[in-house]
Amino acid sequence: MSEIFSSELTMSKNGFLFDHGSGLTYTLNTTGQLIFNLLESGKKSTQILEKLMTEFDVTEDTARKDLDDFYRQLKELGLIDQ
Amino acid sequence: MEKKSYVKPTIVRHSIGVMNKYGRPPATVPMSRLAGFSVKELVGQYGSPLYVLEVDQLRQQYRNLFRAFSTRYPATRVAYSYKTNYLKAICSILHSEGAWAEVVSGFEYDIARNLEMPGDKIIFNGPYKTREELTRAFTEGAMVNLDNYDEIQVCEGLADDLGKKLPVGVRVNMDLNNPPWHKFGFNIEAGHAYEAVKRIQTGGKLDVRGLHIHVGTYVDDVNIYAAAARGLVSFYTYIKEQLGVKLEYWDMGGGYASHNTLNWAWQSAEYTCPTVDQYAEVICPILLNGPFGSGDAPKLFIEPGRALVDEPISMITTVVAQKRLPGGKRGVIVDAGMNVLSSVQWYNYNFQTVQDSGVTVEDTILYGGLCMNIDVLRQSAALPPVRRGEHLVIPHVGAYNLSQSWQFIYLRPAVIAVDDGKIHVIKARETRDYVQQMEQVPEDFQTYRSESRK
Numbered sequence: 001m002s003e004i005f006s007s008e009l010t011m012s013k014n015g016f017l018f019d020h021g022s023g024l025t026y027t028l029n030t031t032g033q034l035i036f037n038l039l040e041s042g043k044k045s046t047q048i049l050e051k052l053m054t055e056f057d058v059t060e061d062t063a064r065k066d067l068d069d070f071y072r073q074l075k076e077l078g079l080i081d082q
Numbered sequence: 083m084e085k086k087s088y089v090k091p092t093i094v095r096h097s098i099g100v101m102n103k104y105g106r107p108p109a110t111v112p113m114s115r116l117a118g119f120s121v122k123e124l125v126g127q128y129g130s131p132l133y134v135l136e137v138d139q140l141r142q143q144y145r146n147l148f149r150a151f152s153t154r155y156p157a158t159r160v161a162y163s164y165k166t167n168y169l170k171a172i173c174s175i176l177h178s179e180g181a182w183a184e185v186v187s188g189f190e191y192d193i194a195r196n197l198e199m200p201g202d203k204i205i206f207n208g209p210y211k212t213r214e215e216l217t218r219a220f221t222e223g224a225m226v227n228l229d230n231y232d233e234i235q236v237c238e239g240l241a242d243d244l245g246k247k248l249p250v251g252v253r254v255n256m257d258l259n260n261p262p263w264h265k266f267g268f269n270i271e272a273g274h275a276y277e278a279v280k281r282i283q284t285g286g287k288l289d290v291r292g293l294h295i296h297v298g299t300y301v302d303d304v305n306i307y308a309a310a311a312r313g314l315v316s317f318y319t320y321i322k323e324q325l326g327v328k329l330e331y332w333d334m335g336g337g338y339a340s341h342n343t344l345n346w347a348w349q350s351a352e353y354t355c356p357t358v359d360q361y362a363e364v365i366c367p368i369l370l371n372g373p374f375g376s377g378d379a380p381k382l383f384i385e386p387g388r389a390l391v392d393e394p395i396s397m398i399t400t401v402v403a404q405k406r407l408p409g410g411k412r413g414v415i416v417d418a419g420m421n422v423l424s425s426v427q428w429y430n431y432n433f434q435t436v437q438d439s440g441v442t443v444e445d446t447i448l449y450g451g452l453c454m455n456i457d458v459l460r461q462s463a464a465l466p467p468v469r470r471g472e473h474l475v476i477p478h479v480g481a482y483n484l485s486q487s488w489q490f491i492y493l494r495p496a497v498i499a500v501d502d503g504k505i506h507v508i509k510a511r512e513t514r515d516y517v518q519q520m521e522q523v524p525e526d527f528q529t530y531r532s533e534s535r536k
């Protein structure tokens with residue numbers, strides 16, 4: 001398990017996420033799933049940004065803004081600490 | 083290698099109670115076209131926000147309502163409640179379908195006359211009518227429904243001036259809803275309505291020819307109309323017996339609901355909003371049992387507003403920003419504010435995405451673009467991810483939002499009408515000149531006074 005998440009999380013192939021600590025469940029869309037997997041494998045946020053830009057038709061501005069929002073959301077949901 | 087198309091990343095916590103089996107389907111099916119045109123192109127040409135009227139739908143709303151009532155009560159006339167939306171093009175379309183005008187002020191009366199509605203196809207209601215306005219209305223043969231004793235007195239004076247007995251209607255109210263609508267006219271249960279009719283008849287200068295009741299607005303309980311109709315029938319029976327009044331018309335007012343969900347409603351309008359046939363089915367048979375022979379029935383007037391114009395008009399808005407609120411909820415800001423969508427006070431509008439954004443929805447608070455904390459268009463909507471520059475369409479915004487709009491910090495949007503594949507601008511977007519055209523700056527205000535200006 002990666003260091004980054006605050007508790008043990010398991011994600012199914014179609015984006016269903018289970019939090020073993022709280023018992024809460026979540027759904028991630030495909031982009032969310034990709035980012036989650038990258039975070040889990042220990043990638044840094046700059047690497048994740050690059051990956052989004054090579055994989056998808058998206059500008060750096062948009063990708064950066066969306067990533068920031070996604071991290072904020074993970075934090076608000078209590079899934080990551082920093 | 084070709085890149086995949088991009089969707090904003092989302093994660094949504096599953097929770098109980100946010101959506102339930104009664105909820106609307108989430109707005110994830112993109113609505114890229116409106117009235118046969120690409121939403122993007124409409125915005126490109128006419129700006130955002132933008133009101134879009136579908137003319138054919140407006141005509142259908144009218145025809146359907148008229149059919150529902152006139153097939154059950156042949157002597158039915160529909161008088162369109164101007165205050166709901168008095169854009170000239172909209173009133174003209176409804177008049178071309180046969181609607182009379184129902185007006186509640188001298189200003190609205192003047193709009194109707196300016197559209198060449200003859201006076202005898204105008205119903206003049208409202209609690210405040212000036213002597214000049216009443217003179218014009220009586221002279222031109224309009225139907226005037228009286229609201230209070232002061233008005234009775236003014237009209238008696240007018241009858242003297244004009245040298246003839248004037249036909250009038252009397253506005254009545256009953257204890258039908260909670261809180262009751264007692265503002266308009268004279269109360270029946272308290273005996274005020276009887277006193278008023280008696281006072282008018284004995285005065286000898288006016289003659290009561292009609293009764294008018296307006297039970298409320300967005301009344302989605304047909305039983306209220308049934309009770310109102312029963313009340314009118316028994317009141318008519320009584321004043322006919324006691325005072326020899328013979329009615330030429332009764333007027334059931336407006337209030338028929340449209341397909342919008344009220345803020346406090348548990349179920350959405352799709353489930354709760356009665357059809358026009360359901361309204362007509364409770365009202366007409368009761369009225370037809372009134373104290374008159376067959377072929378002698380008073381004319382029935384109805385004064386629908388929102389039931390006609392709410393649904394044929396949509397608004398296109400554009401997302402200008404989004405933010406994450408403390409607590410994790412997403413906030414989305416659009417370019418239209420509550421100044422052009424005043425009915426957000428009552429309605430949980432449906433915000434429909436235009437572009438394909440995937441199927442994952444997130445609980446979102448929708449803010450208007452005004453620099454005011456209260457400018458919230460919807461507290462909670464299940465929306466898929468959207469980005470700055472993308473559009474949201476809000477259906478069913480035709481009632482009250484235009485006539486009650488106020489100009490504040492932005493110019494108000496254009497209104498276009500789509501008719502048979504053709505686009506007509508029926509109200510251009512405002513300009514600064516238009517907004518300021520009644521203003522003056524006295525010369526003296528601009529002359530140099532203060533040392534601090536150096």
Ligand SMILES: Cc1ncc(COP(=O)(O)O)c(C=O)c1O
Pocket residue numbers: 163166184207208296298299300335336337338385386387388389481
């Ligand atoms: C006298 C009268 N008639 C008709 C209406 C139209 O009401 P609605 O838009 O609810 O049909 C109103 C509106 O309040 C009204 O005051």
